[in-house]
Amino acid sequence: MQSNKLGWILLAPTLVILFFFGVLPFIYVVYVSFHSWNPFAANPDMVFNWADNFRRIVFDEEFLNSVGVTVMFVFFAVLSELIVGYFLAQAFMKEFPGKAIFRTIHTLPLIMAPIIVGSVWKLMTTPSIGIIPHYLDEWFGISMNIGTSAPTAFATIVLMDVWHWTPLVTLTLIAALVSLPPDPFEQAQIDGANKRQIFWHITLPMIAPAVVATVFIRLMDALRTVDEVWMLTGGGPGSATRFVGVHIFKEVFPKTNYGYGSTISVIVLYLTIVACWLLYVTMLAPRTKKKG
Amino acid sequence: MANVTIDNVVKRYGSVQVMHGVNVDIEDGEFVVLVGPSGCGKSTLLRMLAGLEEISAGAISIGDRVVNDIPPKERDIAMVFQSYALYPHKTVADNIGFPLKMAKRPKAEIDEKVDKAAAVLDLTPYLARYPKELSGGQRQRVAMGRAIVRDPQVFLFDEPLSNLDAKLRVTMRVEIKELHQRLGTTIVYVTHDQIEAMTMADKIVVMRDGRVEQIGSPLDLYDNPNNVFVAGFIGSPSMNFVHGMVGMKDGQKRFVSDGGTVLPLPETDAQEGQQVIYGIRPEHITVGDGGVPMNVVVVEPTGSETQIFAKSSGDLIDALVKDRIFARPGSEIGFVIDPVNVHLFDRKTEERI
Numbered sequence: 012m013q014s015n016k017l018g019w020i021l022l023a024p025t026l027v028i029l030f031f032f033g034v035l036p037f038i039y040v041v042y043v044s045f046h047s048w049n050p051f052a053a054n055p056d057m058v059f060n061w062a063d064n065f066r067r068i069v070f071d072e073e074f075l076n077s078v079g080v081t082v083m084f085v086f087f088a089v090l091s092e093l094i095v096g097y098f099l100a101q102a103f104m105k106e107f108p109g110k111a112i113f114r115t116i117h118t119l120p121l122i123m124a125p126i127i128v129g130s131v132w133k134l135m136t137t138p139s140i141g142i143i144p145h146y147l148d149e150w151f152g153i154s155m156n157i158g159t160s161a162p163t164a165f166a167t168i169v170l171m172d173v174w175h176w177t178p179l180v181t182l183t184l185i186a187a188l189v190s191l192p193p194d195p196f197e198q199a200q201i202d203g204a205n206k207r208q209i210f211w212h213i214t215l216p217m218i219a220p221a222v223v224a225t226v227f228i229r230l231m232d233a234l235r236t237v238d239e240v241w242m243l244t245g246g247g248p249g250s251a252t253r254f255v256g257v258h259i260f261k262e263v264f265p266k267t268n269y270g271y272g273s274t275i276s277v278i279v280l281y282l283t284i285v286a287c288w289l290l291y292v293t294m295l296a297p298r299t300k301k302k303g
Numbered sequence: 304m305a306n307v308t309i310d311n312v313v314k315r316y317g318s319v320q321v322m323h324g325v326n327v328d329i330e331d332g333e334f335v336v337l338v339g340p341s342g343c344g345k346s347t348l349l350r351m352l353a354g355l356e357e358i359s360a361g362a363i364s365i366g367d368r369v370v371n372d373i374p375p376k377e378r379d380i381a382m383v384f385q386s387y388a389l390y391p392h393k394t395v396a397d398n399i400g401f402p403l404k405m406a407k408r409p410k411a412e413i414d415e416k417v418d419k420a421a422a423v424l425d426l427t428p429y430l431a432r433y434p435k436e437l438s439g440g441q442r443q444r445v446a447m448g449r450a451i452v453r454d455p456q457v458f459l460f461d462e463p464l465s466n467l468d469a470k471l472r473v474t475m476r477v478e479i480k481e482l483h484q485r486l487g488t489t490i491v492y493v494t495h496d497q498i499e500a501m502t503m504a505d506k507i508v509v510m511r512d513g514r515v516e517q518i519g520s521p522l523d524l525y526d527n528p529n530n531v532f533v534a535g536f537i538g539s540p541s542m543n544f545v546h547g548m549v550g551m552k553d554g555q556k557r558f559v560s561d562g563g564t565v566l567p568l569p570e571t572d573a574q575e576g577q578q579v580i581y582g583i584r585p586e587h588i589t590v591g592d593g594g595v596p597m598n599v600v601v602v603e604p605t606g607s608e609t610q611i612f613a614k615s616s617g618d619l620i621d622a623l624v625k626d627r628i629f630a631r632p633g634s635e636i637g638f639v640i641d642p643v644n645v646h647l648f649d650r651k652t653e654e655r656i
Contacts, residue, residue: 194386
């Protein structure tokens with residue numbers, strides 16, 4: 012009992028902070044989401060309007076479009092990060108000259124704030140001053156303008172996310188690969204498996220828990236990407252890169268639609284939970300169920 | 304099935320040479336045990352046979368094919384690791400069937416062979432389980448099952464029984480030997496346990512520091528060890544060694560230890576005054592009248608036999624006798640040594656005389 016009490020005392024500061032900065036605002040957002048509230052509208056008061064906001068959201072084409080763009084972004088970005096991250100992790104498992112320096116440089120993007128990453132990429136991609144459009148034009152004769160071409164803007168943002176977050180995937184995969192016992196791999200060689208078979212039958216199943224955990228983290232992060240995109244494209248051109256995060260931001264701040272913005276937040280949170288649950292059920296649950 | 308030839312094989316890690324020209328000929332269907340203390344190179348040699356380590360010089364052939372540059376998967380060998388190396392995410396059936404699946408055999412054939420192997424190894428009730436749900440002995444058998452479904456040319460065993468408890472080890476020893484008798488496939492087996500080597504092998508290869516010390520049948524090594532190392536390594540409890548020289552007494556050659564103990568000698572080419580090491584196995588000493596007088600230090604009764612440690616002029620000699628002997632420490636006892644069982648080694652080279 013004594014140690015139990017001590018445990019709660021030690022936990023108390025965290026719980027208090029979590030309650031005031033996590034639970035309370037969340038409850039408040041849910042509360043606001045059932046109201047119509049725009050302080051700069053004709054009626055600045057908060058008016059309870061049942062589930063009107065939720066009804067509106069189902070038919071809100073801008074919102075549905077932003078969900079679609081976000082899902083595409085998450086799919087391409089996370090998949091590319093996994094593939095590139097896996098190959099980098101495999102490369103870092105081998106010894107080569109300059110490995111330590113290269114590994115340090117490779118993790119640098121991780122310590123940069125997203126807003127800075129956004130600024131750097133903005134500088135690099137702005138037509139006429141950016142290094143990327145300059146050399147694309149000089150070497151290949153391709154003119155690149157993320158301000159006018161929707162696919163280019165989308166691809167650039169995916170690329171920026173890959174650049175920013177692949178090191179995280181690499182690090183977790185290195186940790187997973189290092190912890191694998193060597194014997195099953197030698198055994199598989201003797202059992203007649205080639206490199207491709209070893210990857211699909213031995214390596215991937217053995218690092219699957221780490222891969223799924225990484226996908227969880229990246230999925231949740233990618234779904235709420237705002238600042239980098241806001242900096243680089245501002246959601247444009249048109250609505251090509253208007254991810255849900257950006258959409259909520261635009262709804263809440265320039266438009267000051269606090270009620271409707273809260274509703275979108277709640278729905279996005281719900282969708283995120285559903286996506287993670289689906290991922291868990293399809294990738295991890297069958298394994299644990301069979302084993303149990 | 305195939306014979307295996309290890310011809311003057313050398314292994315270097317950078318500038319460090321760890322194996323110095325090893326030669327072993329293994330006949331088709333033979334059960335060969337590589338034995339030696341830790342670090343003697345026996346596991347490295349096995350891994351070179353498997354293709355998991357490169358061969359720095361020399362050649363290894365399986366059948367009539369030199370396999371130096373052939374990858375493990377094309378060598379047609381099966382290996383059982385000390386850790387069993389089971390695939391943790393696959394069921395017992397999938398583990399056993401894995402080599403066949405990699406060889407793209409039809410599903411029906413895989414199922415049939417897996418069922419057959421499981422029946423042989425008493426694993427049928429466990430086919431749907433995962434490795435972590437099995438006991439050590441069962442995991443060991445799954446690893447063996449995975450080896451036998453392939454019907455390889457050679458089986459390689461790397462200390463497969465080291466992780467099992469003493470009782471299970473004896474059972475598995477019998478099972479592996481039985482398996483060899485039934486399949487007749489060539490087996491190369493690595494162990495540091497000389498009892499495993501003695502009980503299972505057709506031929507034992509004793510190794511030390513990357514060299515082969517002696518090759519022979521178990522009884523051959525027991526009766527005629529080439530040097531002090533083999534004599535001390537083979538046999539349990541290990542042979543007594545007494546340092547001294549050859550002397551003369553009553554017109555006959557006798558051994559006189561550095562401490563002055565006089566022990567009987569067989570017919571020998573050793574010259575009077577030659578410095579030698581005198582070896583006698585504990586089980587070749589009997590207790591009786593007219594023996595070498597010794598002072599009892601410790602008596603260890605085990606029920607079926609009694610081990611007596613006794614001293615004479617500073618030389619400690621250990622005897623293992625079938626009788627129950629009740630001697631008090633400090634009392635005098637006679638050790639009778641039949642000269643026929645005595646081994647003499649040169650003191651400098653430690654080679655047999």
